[in-house]
Amino acid sequence: MFTVEGGQSAANELLDSGHTAIVCASDVMALGAIRAVQARGLRVPEDVSIVxxxxxxxxxxxxxxxxxxxxxxxxxxxxAVHALAAEIAGEHSTRSPVVLASDLVVRGSTGPAAAASAPPRSPRSRR
Structure with missing residues (x-):
């Protein structure tokens, strides 16, 4: 589910298994992941990095x-327009995948990895 709720649900599962970094399939899902982290009293990016x-x-x-x-x-x-125009013109298309580069835009939701020996814990488990 490419929604805030979907991101929150998936993040909760990852947090339960001790993950300290989460890469989401959309920005909207990442907002849900941030919500899940913060609901546990954890901090982004100090405890969990989100992309x-x-x-x-x-x-x-x-x-x-x-x-x-x-x-x-x-x-x-x-x-997409080039491929569609070629199809309309009757050109034979191999329909091979098109690979395009994405740019990583680094902002404040990522940071150094949390200590491997101390996975983030929920506030309920802290004493």
Whole structure:
């Protein structure tokens, strides 16, 4: 589920198994992951690093600002239009995958790895 709730649910499962970094399939899911981390009394990025995907326009304004992979939207659109125009023109297409580079936009939701010997714990387990 590419939703805030889907990100939160998936993050809870990963946090339960001791993960200290989460890469999400969308920025919206990353917001849900941040919500899950914060609901446990943990901090982003000190306890858990979060990375999104898309670089949606408002991600630089979240708290903390979201580290994300920026999709090359113009290049994706160009490749799609080129492939569609070729099909319309009757050109034989191999339909091979198109690989485009994404840019990592580093912001405040990622940091150094948490200590491997001390996985983050929920506030309930701290004494």
């Amino acid at each position: 999104g995907f898309d670089d949606s326009p408002l991600m630089a304004l979240t708290n903390p600002p979201l580290t994300t992979l920026r999709q090359p939207v113009a290049a994706i659109a160009h490749a």
